[in-house]
Amino acid sequence: MTVSHMSTSKLTAASLHRRHAVEKRFRAYGVVAIVTALVFLIILLSSMLSKGYSAFFQAQIRLPVFFSQDVIDPKRTNSSEIIARANYQILVRNALKARFPDVKKRREVKKLTMLISRGARRHLRAMVAHEPSLIGTTQEVWLLASGDADMFLKGAIPRDIPEKSRRINDRQIAWLNALEEDGAARMRFNVNFFTVGDSREAEQAGIWGAIVGSALTLIVTLILSFPVSVTAAVYLEELSTKNWWTDFLEVNINNMAAVPSIIYGLFGLAIFLNVMHLPRSAPVVGGIVLALMTFPTIIIATRASLKAVPPSIREAARGLGASPAQVVLHHVLPLAMPGIFTGTIIGMSRALGESAPLLMIGMVAFIVDIPQGLFDPASVLPVQIYLWADSPERAFVEKTAAATLVLMVFLVVMNATAVILRRKFEKRW
Amino acid sequence: MQFFVLAVTLVVLTGIGFFFGRSHALSSVSGRARNLHSLPDYYGWYLALWCGLPSFGLFLLWVLAEPYLIDVLVINQMSAVLPDKWAGSSDLILNLVQSLAAGHTVPGEATPALQEAADHYNALKKTSFAGLAAAMASLVAAGLAWGLRQITPGLRARNQVEKVLRWLLVASATIAVLTTIGIILSLLFETIRFFQLTPFWDFLFGLSWSPQTSIRTDQVGSSGEFGAIPLFTGTLLVTFIAMAVAVPIGLMSAIYMADYASPKIRNIAKPMLEVLAGIPTVVYGFFAALTVGPFLRDVGMATGLEVSSESALAAGGVMGIMIIPFISSLSDDIIAAVPQSLRDGSLALGATRSETVRSVVLPAALPGVISACLLGVSRAIGETMIVVMAAGLAAKLTANPLESVTTVTVQIVTLLVGDQEFDSAKTLAAFALGLVLFAVTLVLNLVALRVVQKFREQYD
Numbered sequence: 001m002t003v004s005h006m007s008t009s010k011l012t013a014a015s016l017h018r019r020h021a022v023e024k025r026f027r028a029y030g031v032v033a034i035v036t037a038l039v040f041l042i043i044l045l046s047s048m049l050s051k052g053y054s055a056f057f058q059a060q061i062r063l064p065v066f067f068s069q070d071v072i073d074p075k076r077t078n079s080s081e082i083i084a085r086a087n088y089q090i091l092v093r094n095a096l097k098a099r100f101p102d103v104k105k106r107r108e109v110k111k112l113t114m115l116i117s118r119g120a121r122r123h124l125r126a127m128v129a130h131e132p133s134l135i136g137t138t139q140e141v142w143l144l145a146s147g148d149a150d151m152f153l154k155g156a157i158p159r160d161i162p163e164k165s166r167r168i169n170d171r172q173i174a175w176l177n178a179l180e181e182d183g184a185a186r187m188r189f190n191v192n193f194f195t196v197g198d199s200r201e202a203e204q205a206g207i208w209g210a211i212v213g214s215a216l217t218l219i220v221t222l223i224l225s226f227p228v229s230v231t232a233a234v235y236l237e238e239l240s241t242k243n244w245w246t247d248f249l250e251v252n253i254n255n256m257a258a259v260p261s262i263i264y265g266l267f268g269l270a271i272f273l274n275v276m277h278l279p280r281s282a283p284v285v286g287g288i289v290l291a292l293m294t295f296p297t298i299i300i301a302t303r304a305s306l307k308a309v310p311p312s313i314r315e316a317a318r319g320l321g322a323s324p325a326q327v328v329l330h331h332v333l334p335l336a337m338p339g340i341f342t343g344t345i346i347g348m349s350r351a352l353g354e355s356a357p358l359l360m361i362g363m364v365a366f367i368v369d370i371p372q373g374l375f376d377p378a379s380v381l382p383v384q385i386y387l388w389a390d391s392p393e394r395a396f397v398e399k400t401a402a403a404t405l406v407l408m409v410f411l412v413v414m415n416a417t418a419v420i421l422r423r424k425f426e427k428r429w
Numbered sequence: 430m431q432f433f434v435l436a437v438t439l440v441v442l443t444g445i446g447f448f449f450g451r452s453h454a455l456s457s458v459s460g461r462a463r464n465l466h467s468l469p470d471y472y473g474w475y476l477a478l479w480c481g482l483p484s485f486g487l488f489l490l491w492v493l494a495e496p497y498l499i500d501v502l503v504i505n506q507m508s509a510v511l512p513d514k515w516a517g518s519s520d521l522i523l524n525l526v527q528s529l530a531a532g533h534t535v536p537g538e539a540t541p542a543l544q545e546a547a548d549h550y551n552a553l554k555k556t557s558f559a560g561l562a563a564a565m566a567s568l569v570a571a572g573l574a575w576g577l578r579q580i581t582p583g584l585r586a587r588n589q590v591e592k593v594l595r596w597l598l599v600a601s602a603t604i605a606v607l608t609t610i611g612i613i614l615s616l617l618f619e620t621i622r623f624f625q626l627t628p629f630w631d632f633l634f635g636l637s638w639s640p641q642t643s644i645r646t647d648q649v650g651s652s653g654e655f656g657a658i659p660l661f662t663g664t665l666l667v668t669f670i671a672m673a674v675a676v677p678i679g680l681m682s683a684i685y686m687a688d689y690a691s692p693k694i695r696n697i698a699k700p701m702l703e704v705l706a707g708i709p710t711v712v713y714g715f716f717a718a719l720t721v722g723p724f725l726r727d728v729g730m731a732t733g734l735e736v737s738s739e740s741a742l743a744a745g746g747v748m749g750i751m752i753i754p755f756i757s758s759l760s761d762d763i764i765a766a767v768p769q770s771l772r773d774g775s776l777a778l779g780a781t782r783s784e785t786v787r788s789v790v791l792p793a794a795l796p797g798v799i800s801a802c803l804l805g806v807s808r809a810i811g812e813t814m815i816v817v818m819a820a821g822l823a824a825k826l827t828a829n830p831l832e833s834v835t836t837v838t839v840q841i842v843t844l845l846v847g848d849q850e851f852d853s854a855k856t857l858a859a860f861a862l863g864l865v866l867f868a869v870t871l872v873l874n875l876v877a878l879r880v881v882q883k884f885r886e887q888y889d
Contacts, residue, residue, distance in 0.1 A: 019781050019784065020781065022781070022783060022784075023781040023782060023783045023784075026782075026783035026786070026787075027685070027689055027782075027783070029681050029685075030681050030682065030684055030685025030689055030690075031685065032681075033677065033678045033679075033680075033681035033682040033685065034682045034685060034686070034694075034698050036678055037678055037682060037701070037702065037705065037750075037753050037754075037757075038698075038701055040705070040750045040753075041701060041704060041705055043720075044708070044712075044713075044716050044750075047716060047719070047720045048712070048715075048716070051719065227601075228601045228604055229601075231597065231598050231601035231602075232598070232601040232602040232604070232605060234598060235595075235598035235599060235601065235602045236602060239595060239598060240602075248606065249602050249603070249605060249606060252605050252606045252609045253605045254874075254878075255609060255871060255874065256605060256608060256609060258804070258807060258870060258871075258874040259612070259811075259867065259870060259871075260808075260810070260811020260812070260813070260838070260866060260867075260870055261811070261813065262811065262813045262838055262841060262842070262863070262866075263612060263616075263811075263863055263866065263867050264612075266612075266615070266616060266841070266845075266859070266860060266863040267608075267611060267612045267615055267616070269845065270615035270616070270618075270619060270860070271611060271615055276493070276496070277496050277497075277500075292608050295604075295605065295608070296605075299605075323587065323591060325591040325594055325595070349707065352709075353707075353708075353709025353710070353711070353712075354709070355709070355710070355711050355814055356710075356813035356814055356817075356838075356842070359813075359842055359845075359846060360841075360842075360845055364846055382709055382711040382814075383711075385711045385712070385715060386711055386714070386814065386817075386818065389711075389714070389715045389718060389719075389818055397719065400715060401715070401719075404711070404712045404715060407709060407711075407712070408708065408709075408712065411707055411708075411709070415703075415707055
């Protein structure tokens with residue numbers, strides 16, 4: 001029948017059109033989803049980059065410093081102790097007053113001095129200790145600017161908000177502008193950031209202490225988790241019989257992988273700190289807690305690598321007279337090693353980024369000295385980021401973002417190493 | 430430091446034992462290795478294990494037990510000469526004695542009694558170290574003598590060594606169990622102590638969370654209420670927002686990558702998702718606190734809504750971004766595991782690709798996808814750093830995502846990172862919360878596992 005045939009085909013054409021439209025929309029949703037994830041990633045990275053790149057540069061101010069004998073060594077003893085104990089802040093203040101001679105009132109002088117970092121006096125002390133012949137001379141010295149001055153010179157303090165809401169008042173702005181016009185203000189690469197530990201002064205704060213702490217903690221984690229995980233995985237995979245005990249072990253290991261990291265911190269606090277009285281804040285305790293967390297990751301990676309070794313290798317070894325332990329140790333394990341190393345590196349990179357359990361065991365204190373050993377109080381890089389993020393000073397914002405960039409660089413390097421190793425040593429059986 | 434030296438010495442001695450045993454075995458058959466039962470190396474390991482293992486076991490026991498024993502001895506010696514005011518605060522005295530013994534100056538009074546106790550402490554430590562070194566040396570010597578006696582050509586060294594090796598492997602695997610049991614027990618003990626201070630039902634069903642316990646009896650602002658419902662609702666709100674962000678994006682990107690994407694796009698998208706997965710949660714938290722929170726607050730101000738700068742929306746949204754790769758990779762594996770024959774059959778019957786996905790692939794993959802979502806929820810509930818940095822501290826009972834709420838993990842951190850005495854209800858509450866968190870995530874994971882096991886389709 002012609003009529004119904006035509007209407008059927010029209011119906012079919014119409015519904016086909018609709019279905020193709022739905023198909024196109026669905027496909028578009030998929031693309032939108034992936035693009036959205038990509039956009040989030042880009043926003044995150046660019047936000048960190050834009051806020052953090054300025055932390056790699058530090059403002060310095062050039063001042064004529066008169067190394068006055070009367071301030072440093074009034075009795076002319078030439079003793080290094082007297083020189084070390086002199087009040088170099090007075091030299092800084094005099095230098096500023098010499099540069100801006102019309103600043104007389106005490107409160108204004110105080111505001112003027114706030115433009116230079118408190119660390120400048122240490123710089124001057126080091127100069128004089130190195131070369132006592134400087135005493136009595138006037139030198140042009142580049143001194144570290146204070147955190148607020150540094151922020152202003154980088155353009156981070158908007159000038160159009162009322163003076164009372166700013167950390168830099170109008171007179172200080174005028175002084176800084178004058179210094180800039182004279183060419184007495186410059187930006188230098190912030191080597192300090194990578195060589196010193198934490199500080200209350202933002203311009204002097206660095207991440208070296210946190211990096212050393214992280215390294216020590218990761219060493220302990222690696223030493224503890226790698227042997228134990230590999231042996232446990234070898235046992236479960238190769239040398240155990242299927243009974244209730246091994247089933248129980250497997251369930252336990254899978255559960256360990258899913259426990260939130262903060263629970264490990266609570267466990268570490270309750271057992272290692274309160275029962276065993278290990279030193280608080282030490283890399284040793286952090287390493288143990290992180291090793292417990294990394295345990296399931298390495299076990300799962302090791303089991304996957306062991307499973308990937310073909311049974312023919314095992315059977316050939318048995319056929320030549322090897323015992324089960326010899327088969328595993330001499331044949332299977334060496335072949336599975338690349339996969340095990342990859343899993344270990346990934347586990348270590350996850351441990352590097354962890355901070356919640358370490359907060360619980362006390363690695364959250366303000367630690368200035370670089371830790372020297374496994375039992376010294378230390379901090380790790382993620383916890384340092386957390387501490388700085390809490391700080392209200394604007395100058396710490398850029399430091400925090402820069403520290404996140406450094407952390408992400410470390411993680412990228414570790415993960416890239418794992419991927420390269422995996423590609424290089426991957427055996428196709 | 431000294432213990433480290435001792436451990437290294439033990440390792441060196443064990444190594445020497447290895448070579449010694451090996452050469453002894455070979456010399457007993459005049460160099461003809463084929464007359465030995467096992468390979469020569471096994472005789473070396475045999476002797477090394479006899480030298481090293483008992484000594485190492487003693488070392489471990491000593492290191493674990495010594496601080497406790499010394500503390501008990503010092504306290505006993507001091508309690509005879511204690512003035513009354515110190516009675517009962519043995520931890521405090523121990524701290525003073527330990528810092529005096531380490532050579533630091535002690536705040537307050539370094540009474541002769543304290544100084545004497547510090548000297549006693551140091552003397553005890555010295556004797557214990559000397560005793561340990563002597564005991565270990567004698568064990569090594571005894572093991573050496575015994576092992577050498579046992580090494581004959583007929584000794585089945587390989588079997589003995591492999592037996593010991595097997596026990597070592599079992600011990601390693603048991604550490605996993607010990608850890609789980611240790612976690613449960615430690616949380617349980619502290620929680621029981623907490624429930625002795627605060628009633629159980631008040632905790633689980635109380636509506637007011639205000640954990641300021643008083644130190645003095647007349648202190649202002651000390652309500653000490655530990656009702657955890659606001660925390661649970663806060664956690665659920667943030668988790669809900671996180672899943673609302675993560676599930677659509679994660680699932681759709683998994684479907685697209687599994688069914689639509691060309692290999693080129695897969696090669697870009699998969700590493701990008703792995704990068705998202707690898708970013709530490711601190712960085713996400715900082716991003717949420719620095720960029721997302723103020724941004725949402727400004728958007729709110731522009732549209733006239735009251736948005737807190739620590740809104741649940743900011744924390745939940747960033748947490749969702751963090752969970753996207755988790756759900757995406759799990760779903761990707763599951764969707765890719767659906768056999769191609771099902772898809773081919775559906776396409777052959779004239780379905781479009783989207784209809785195939787919606788009617789054939791997703792229902793087949795549904796148990797796995799649900800399990801992935803449950804694991805994602807478990808991850809969101811246990812997440813700490815993002816909410817610590819981006820969500821608030823005040824416990825509010827609200828369903829408005831624009832307000833600031835607090836979650837269980839934030840409270841655990843806040844309660845423990847302050848300086849409260851360890852016995853007070855405030856710090857013990859943290860352990861109770863930890864136990865609840867552990868139980869909930871455990872149940873979620875077990876359910877996820879059961880869902881997959883029970884409802885999974887078995888294809889041929």
